[in-house]
Amino acid sequence: MTTASRSFDWRGLVLPGLLLAAWATVTAAHWVDTRLIVPPAGVLRTALRSLADPSFHLGVLFSVARDLSGFALGALGGVALGTLLGVSRRADRLIGPTFHTVRQIALFAWLPLLSSWLGYGELSKLVFIALSALYPVALGTFEGVRQITASQAEVARVYGFDRRQLLFRLILPAASPQIATGLSLGLVYAWVATIGSEFLLANWGHGLGNIVIKGRAAFDVELIVFGMVVIGLVGTLLNRVAARLEARALHWRRVAT
Amino acid sequence: MAPLVSAATLPSPPVAPVVPDTKVPSPWRRRGVDLLLSWPFPLSVLLLWQLGAQFEWIPAQILPAPLVVAQTFADLWATGELQDHLLISLGRVLYGFSLGTGLGLLLGVSMGLSPLVKDYLYPTFRLFAQVPSLGWLPLLMMVVGIDEALKIILISKAAFVPVTMNTYNGLRNVPTSLIEVSKVFRFTRWQLLRKVVFPAAFPTLWNGIRYGLTHAWLALVAVELLASSEGLGYLIVYGRQLFQLDVVLTAVVVVGAVGFTLDKVLAVIESRLLRWRRDAF
Numbered sequence: 001m002t003t004a005s006r007s008f009d010w011r012g013l014v015l016p017g018l019l020l021a022a023w024a025t026v027t028a029a030h031w032v033d034t035r036l037i038v039p040p041a042g043v044l045r046t047a048l049r050s051l052a053d054p055s056f057h058l059g060v061l062f063s064v065a066r067d068l069s070g071f072a073l074g075a076l077g078g079v080a081l082g083t084l085l086g087v088s089r090r091a092d093r094l095i096g097p098t099f100h101t102v103r104q105i106a107l108f109a110w111l112p113l114l115s116s117w118l119g120y121g122e123l124s125k126l127v128f129i130a131l132s133a134l135y136p137v138a139l140g141t142f143e144g145v146r147q148i149t150a151s152q153a154e155v156a157r158v159y160g161f162d163r164r165q166l167l168f169r170l171i172l173p174a175a176s177p178q179i180a181t182g183l184s185l186g187l188v189y190a191w192v193a194t195i196g197s198e199f200l201l202a203n204w205g206h207g208l209g210n211i212v213i214k215g216r217a218a219f220d221v222e223l224i225v226f227g228m229v230v231i232g233l234v235g236t237l238l239n240r241v242a243a244r245l246e247a248r249a250l251h252w253r254r255v256a257t
Numbered sequence: 258m259a260p261l262v263s264a265a266t267l268p269s270p271p272v273a274p275v276v277p278d279t280k281v282p283s284p285w286r287r288r289g290v291d292l293l294l295s296w297p298f299p300l301s302v303l304l305l306w307q308l309g310a311q312f313e314w315i316p317a318q319i320l321p322a323p324l325v326v327a328q329t330f331a332d333l334w335a336t337g338e339l340q341d342h343l344l345i346s347l348g349r350v351l352y353g354f355s356l357g358t359g360l361g362l363l364l365g366v367s368m369g370l371s372p373l374v375k376d377y378l379y380p381t382f383r384l385f386a387q388v389p390s391l392g393w394l395p396l397l398m399m400v401v402g403i404d405e406a407l408k409i410i411l412i413s414k415a416a417f418v419p420v421t422m423n424t425y426n427g428l429r430n431v432p433t434s435l436i437e438v439s440k441v442f443r444f445t446r447w448q449l450l451r452k453v454v455f456p457a458a459f460p461t462l463w464n465g466i467r468y469g470l471t472h473a474w475l476a477l478v479a480v481e482l483l484a485s486s487e488g489l490g491y492l493i494v495y496g497r498q499l500f501q502l503d504v505v506l507t508a509v510v511v512v513g514a515v516g517f518t519l520d521k522v523l524a525v526i527e528s529r530l531l532r533w534r535r536d537a538f
Contacts, residue, residue: 012380019381036400097295098302104471104516106478109490109509112497116505117319136468143464181426181461185419185468192389196479199391216395224395232388239387 038221046222047229056211063194063207064234066122070129071190075183078134082141082182087171103135107193111200120204125197132193133186140182144175180246187242191235208234321503329503330510339492343511346477346488349405350519353412354473358466361417365424365465369458370450375425382421390415390476394483403484408477415476416469423465427458460531467523474516489515 020040026032027039050056085092085099111128118124148171156170172179198209212227303323309315310322317325333339364382368375390411401407431454439453455462481490489508496504 009376009380011376014377015381016384093291093294095298097291098299100520101299101513101517104474104520105509105513106471106475106516108475108479108482109493109512112482112493112505113502113509116497116500116502139464143460147460177430181423188386188389192391195389196391199394200482212392212395216398219399221396221399224399228388228392228396231392232384235387235389236384239383 036221038225042222043225043229046220047226050223050226055206059206059208059211060230060234062205063198063209064238066125066207067129067190067194067238070126070194071133071187073126074130074133074190075137075186077130078137078139078182078186079141079179081134082138082179083145083167083171083175085138086142086145086175099138103139107132107135107189108196108200111197115201120201122205125194125201125205128197129190129193133190136185136189137179137182140178140180140185141175144178144182145171147178148174176250180250184239184242184246187238188235191231191238195231318500318502321506326503326506326510329501330507333504333507339507339511342487342489342492342508343515346481346490347515349408349488350412350473350477353409353477354416354470356409357413357416357473358420358469360413361420361465361469362424364417365421365462366428368421369425369428379425386418386422390418390472391479394480398484407484408480411480412473412476416473419468419472420465423468424458424462427461427465428454430461431457460527463523463527463530467520467527470519470523471516474512474519478512 023037024040027034027037081099085096107128110131111124114124114128118127152170152174156166161169194207195209195212198205198207199213202210202213208227208231212224212231215221215223215227306320307323310317310320310325321329330339364378368379368382393414394407394411397407397410401410435453435457436449439449444452477488478490478493481488482494485491489512492508493505493512496502496508
């Protein structure tokens with residue numbers, strides 16, 4: 001298992017390979033409207049053109065920076081809030097219902113409001129991204145803290161843990177798998193929020209989302225497809241890094257197979 | 258004939274400790290207390306907001322007072338406009354969510370139980386999931402247009418990803434110790450799945466379904482904000498364009514209320530199904 005999982009598993013490429021072949025075939029044979037379903041070669045040309053374009057690089061860079069700063073803010077807040085709600089029944093009773101209610105306001109509904117309040121600049125986007133990461137992280141942390149059993153808490157009591165030890169040696173470690181799930185979901189959410197905020201505020205600021213949505217206005221399907229690929233690649237890369245960090249942090253857990 | 262062992266040396270039978278009749282409040286009473294305690298926080302926020310508007314600390318155009326929003330809500334409800342938008346949004350989300358959840362459970366369970374399926378499909382799924390629903394929107398708008406199909410596809414995709422991911426993760430993260438215990442008990446594969454793996458994976462799996470619904474609702478609002486001429490998202494855009502933030506806030510409140518109700522239903526089902534668990538806090 002340990003040595004096998006190190007080498008790359010080519011079987012994962014079978015399905016994407018098949019889909020790619022199908023795409024190339026139907027466009028080459030003109031079975032579909034090639035203005036809408038553009039051929040792979042066209043996308044490749046656009047990709048090369050975009051990759052040579054510094055403003056494209058800048059857009060990606062801006063989006064990633066926006067994403068990560070928003071995520072960091074939201075993740076910190078989420079762990080703090082989730083722990084508070086998980087540990088303290090009182091806090092959960094007082095602000096839990098409000099939190100769970102406000103959480104249900106679909107994120108994008110906030111954007112028109114945030115942009116009215118904070119303007120169309122960076123601040124609206126940053127708050128929006130942080131908010132998007134906060135919910136899953138808080139919920140994951142909360143779930144993790146709540147599934148700590150009474151017996152685990154009793155052991156900590158027997159050892160005479162003080163509050164600090166209780167937090168750092170029982171609560172956070174015991175909740176860490178769920179926190180990690182929350183963080184990785186938060187990372188996905190944050191990236192969605194980044195792209196979404198750039199779509200909705202397309203005419204303000206610079207970013208990957210702005211580039212893609214402008215491609216739609218110009219009927220540049222190649223650019224849209226390439227933009228999607230880049231959105232996916234950047235997201236995957238971010239998640240890969242996060243997963244590696246998670247594996248390192250949680251290496252003490254044994255994996256069930 | 259003296260007994261070989263006098264009764265005095267025998268360990269006395271354990272005496273059941275007398276459990277004092279502790280005053281455990283009835284679940285209904287506790288729920289009542291919980292309900293009462295949940296109000297002070299939001300109410301004080303609302304009060305502060307209303308006062309802020311009253312004393313003009315914040316301009317009414319930026320943040321209309323709660324009472325103004327309530328009035329707008331009543332007006333929109335009286336004309337039936339709000340219900341129309343609400344029903345359209347609800348229909349879309351339930352359709353898309355059922356579709357996405359069904360497919361997600363199917364894929365998640367197959368990948369969680371079969372390493373072979375996982376090896377072939379997981380990388381593609383991961384890649385697919387990595388393009389956020391919203392990322393598909395511009396392309397889908399080009400290919401399927403901006404009709405109902407666009408909304409349903411996008412919403413079901415939004416529910417599909419978290420359901421699949423959590424189902425798979427839940428099944429994969431069943432603790433080794435539980436599996437070892439079941440091996441000691443010589444469980445058959447079916448017993449292992451039914452009595453150990455699924456109960457252990459259930460909280461994570463259910464979390465995925467809840468995320469799926471949240472995600473579906475999120476996607477609905479997003480798609481209605483960007484490409485719709487009806488529904489709650491459209492109402493938000495409409496209000497924003499006219500800079501009638503009371504309309505926007507009304508729609509946002511309804512979006513929140515519906516999302517809350519949908520999630521609440523799933524939470525109630527969850528607590529019913531997880532009665533066997535004992536919590537520390």
